Amino acid sequence: MKLTENLSETHHAEKNTVNSTMETQLPSIPEWFRNRHVLVTGATGFMGKVLVSKLLSSCPDIGTIFLLVREKKGVSPATRLQSIIQQVPFEALRDNHPERLKKLEVIPGDVTMDDLDLTLKNKERLLQDVSVVFHAAANVKFDTPLREAITMNTRGVLNLIALAKQMKKLESLVHISTAYSHCGEKVLEERAYSCPISPEKVMTLVDILNDEILTEITPKLLHDQPNTYAFTKSLGEDLIYKSNLPAGVARPSIVVASWKEPVPGWIENLNGPTGLMIGGAKGVIRTVHCDPDLLMDAMPCDIAINAIIALAWRVGLEQPDKPIFMNVTESGENPMTWSKSLELGRKHALANPFSGILWYPRGGITKFKYLHLVRVLFFHLLPAYFIDGMCRLTGNKPFLVRVQDKVSWGLKLVQYYTIKPWIFRNDGMKELRQQLLPVDKEVFFMDTTAFTWDDYMKAYVLGARQYILKEDPSTLPFSRKIFMIYWIVDCIVLSSLGILFVWFLYILISPFLFTQKLVEVIEL
Structure with missing residues (x-):
């Protein structure tokens, strides 16, 4: 039952109305998080860093935030934490509230392992103390082999659920999925969807089949899903739905640079539109197979994170029997087409050029496949072979053909999303936005109509230049x-x-x- 429905039974109010009497009885988000201990997986990722920094900055009385971190390339979890808190999302905390960083505690572990590979001591501590769980750990690559994708995006969810079911004080678990988890649906509603094959059966197949057979049957297993990422995320949602835990499933669309927090334009990866923008601004990408008239559903990362935190608050108050699904999407409230995004991106990239460009950026997008292929031939491949030939003649190492091979592969992976219309219902996010107390609406801003895309794209371009390419202003x-x-x-x-x-x-x-x-x- 929804929060507003629970309240209406007491106060005889309309379902979606939150009157002043109700507001006085609802704790604000920081009040609700006071003294509650939180577990975060995926804290070292793009969204994970923004999530952790936002919890520390906006919920000052929050309890300990346990960060499940694994050793990576010989770097210990503790060392990785020290590296993370030196980055941009934690800059304001380091300068103004360094004491809050002491609330962070690394727990060595791995979601892909049974019991998350926890020591007995750490496991017992999590089971006794944790009230809120944010599951952000995921493999977000589209072309990951099925075994690897299942291990992280599906089995990882199953392992986390097994631990969460033993937690004595669990009040809210939020699983971060994606709006592209059910690509066969013409309209993605805010509800659970059944999978053609159960997660348990897929995990069993992954366990018993060798790589060759698994690769051969992968297309059949994917059914109407375009890649292993979407497929395994849908399986993860199914596991959450059947978990019987107080849970929420957040489905962000295309997560892009921040609007305001930690700083305008902050971004740290080349995923999605960011890679296309940088490749185009450097003169490497000169054509993209894309329908210019379709809407690009993009969500600034800070708005997405605010919605995810607010969803945890709602789940904690309602304690639902079944997970609350929420599409964290723009859904036409502040619409921008792919052609408009190209226009604004080009405008600000030309005004604020990147260093080390290959050629003056030109080109564009087209919904016509064969025109795109002709452009690839003349604007990508032939210049690449010509320049590499000149490199060989002058005794330099050729590079551009290799770069264009990677670009072509990347464009093939994303074109599924750029030539298809996407419709996401986001009534749940709108409703949640209205349920927030006035003070929370300011701090945990979720209104996608509050900014202009022109100003945002300028910050985005400058952010990509500074934070990804490391070019000082x-x-x-x-x-x-x-x-x-x-x-x-x-x-x-x-x-x-x-x-x-x-x-x-x-x-x-x-x-x-x-x-x-x-x-x-x-x-x-």
Whole structure:
């Protein structure tokens, strides 16, 4: 039963109305989190860092935040934590509230292992203390082999559920899924969907089949899903639905750079539109198979994280028998098409150019597959082979063909999402936004209509330049000078090619013109 419905039984109010009497009886989000201990998986990832920093900055009285971190490439979990808190999301905390960072405690572990690979001491502590769980750990690559994707995105969920069921004080578990978890649906509603094959059967197949057979049957297992990421995330949702835990499932759409927090434009990975934007701004990507008129459902990461925290609050208050599904999506409230995103991205990338560009950025998007393939041939492959040939002649190491191979593979993976219309219902997110107390609406802002895409895209471009490419803002004046040189060279090359094309046409048609003239003379 929904929170508003519970309250209406007491106060005889409308289902979606939160009057002043109700507000006085609802704890704010920081009040609800006071002294509650939290477990976070995936804290070292893009969204995980924003989640942890937001909990510390906006819920000052929160209890211990346990971060499940595994050893990676020989780096211990404790060392990884120290590296994380030196990054941008924790900068304001380091400067203004360094004492809150002491609330973070690393728990060495791995969601892909039984009991999360916890020591007995750490397991017992989590079971006794934790009230809230955020499960953000995931493999987000589209082309991950099925065995690897299942291990992280499905078995990892099962292992977490097994631990959560033993927690003495568990009040809220939020699983971070994706709005693209059920790609066969024309409209993604905020509810559970059945899977063509159960998660348990898929995990059994992964356990008993070798890699060769598993690779062969993967397309059949995927059914109407485009990749192993979407497939395994849908299986994870199914496990949460059947868990009988007080849970919520958050389904963010395309998570992009921050709007305001930790700083405007903060981004740290090349996933989705970010990779396309950087590749285009550097002159590497000059064509994308994409329907320009379709909406791009993008969510700034700080808005997505605020919604996820608010969902944990709602689950904690309602204690639902079945998980609350919430699409964390823009859903046309502040619409932007792919063509508009290209226009704004190009505008701000030209005004704030990146260093080390390959060529002056041109090109565009098209919904016509064969036109896109022709563009790939002339604007990606032929220039790559030409430049690599010049590299070999001058004794340098060729590189561009290899880069374009990776670009082509990446474009194939994302084009499924750029040529198909997506409709996500987000009534749950709207309702939750209205349920928040006035003070929470300011701190945990979730209104996607509160910003303009023009201003946002400028911050996005500058953020990608600074935080991904590590280019200091002070280098912009020099980059603009170099960029102008590239523009002049590009104009010269295009003009030369235009003249060459006209000359070639003239050579082709001149014999026919001469013949026609000769016929006219003879007839006279």
